[in-house]
Amino acid sequence: MAYLALPKTALVAAVALGLGSASAVMAQTPTVNVVTDPSFVPFEMMDADTGEMIGFDMDIINEVAERAGFDVNLTTMEFNGIIPAVQTGNQEIAIAGVTITEERAEIVDFSDPYYDSGLRIIVRADNDSVETIDDLAGMNIATKIGSTSYDYLTEKFGDDAEITPYPGTSDMYMALLGRNVDAAFYDAPNVAYFSQTRGEGRTKVVGPLYEGQQYGIVFHKGSDWVEPTNEALEAMRDDGTYAEIYEKWFGEAPNEE
Incomplete structure (x- = not known):
């Protein structure tokens, strides 16, 4: 079989085009810094066998991330440091059973409520x-x-x-x-x-x-992820995914009117 030799300049251009396309694909899913409290069971806790964070909140944020279009870079810290971390921009998102209050809403943004407590x-x-x-x-x-x-x-x-x-x-x-x-x-x-x-x-x-x-997912003021997160939460309720996650961790279906 005969091979057609490409000019060197054409070959370089083709390789560059291929690399550029691959980079574009890789860049399609941004990574977002998410922080949680490691000890608020059953919402978030460390799995002793795997060393990974598990819980109701972890399942919620992972499902939201998949639907909203971002990857989660998870960090843990004590609860009293979470709101300041998001407020200052050191963390983009927080999920840790955070109660929505007027005082907190003055310094951070919240998603729609995702849990009644x-x-x-x-x-x-x-x-x-x-x-x-x-x-x-x-x-x-x-x-x-x-x-x-x-x-x-x-x-x-x-x-x-x-x-x-x-x-x-x-x-x-x-x-x-x-x-x-x-x-x-x-x-x-x-x-x-x-x-x-x-x-x-x-x-x-x-x-x-x-x-x-009511608990809400926390964002720094003006975050572009608030609306996609709310859309994801609504879709999860509509298709039954939220109820499945809720029942997995609390043993009963959510009481939703």
């Missing part, structure tokens, strides 16, 4: 003196640094209770089990998860749901 009380199983939030007056209450539960407690009690903020939820629950605090007050799904797993038989959740809240 609230705050609950958890005490040791042998504590029969606490039934409502008012019963916590004069007690030592654990919560998490930078959380809306901390804000709620300080506004509710002021100096009428000893409020102890912890950097992580595991520290908070260990303080409760170790009798260093009388109760813990935090996001309802996390409280329920602990009570049903590591705290089973040793703790109980009491009282009603306080301060109904």
Whole structure:
């Protein structure tokens, strides 16, 4: 078989064109810096076997990323550093069970709500003196640094209770089990998860749901990813993907009206 030799200039041009096309294809999917809290189970937690972050939020952001058209470069940090990291632009997106509040919305942008939550009380199983939030007056209450539960407690009690903020939820629950605090007050799904797993038989959740809240995905102000994310979340609800992820982590279908 005879081969047709290309002029050197034509060959170089062809190679350059091929490389340029490959680069263009590779550049089609941008990588976005996403930050989360490594200890908010079952929303985000480290898989001891794989060393990867798993959880409800992780499944949500990965599905959103696929639909919105970006790859996730995931970073973890303590919760109280997440909003500042996004606000300053060090991180583009955050997903960590972040409650949408007016104060936070002044410095970052939020997606549409993707989870309905609230705050609950958890005490040791042998504590029969606490039934409502008012019963916590004069007690030592654990919560998490930078959380809306901390804000709620300080506004509710002021100096009428000893409020102890912890950097992580595991520290908070260990303080409760170790009798260093009388109760813990935090996001309802996390409280329920602990009570049903590591705290089973040793703790109980009491009282009603306080301060109904909604979680949102966080973006720096003016981010171009807000609208594609909202579109992805809506599509996930419409085609049942959201319900599948929800049931995977919470054992029941979401209550959506």
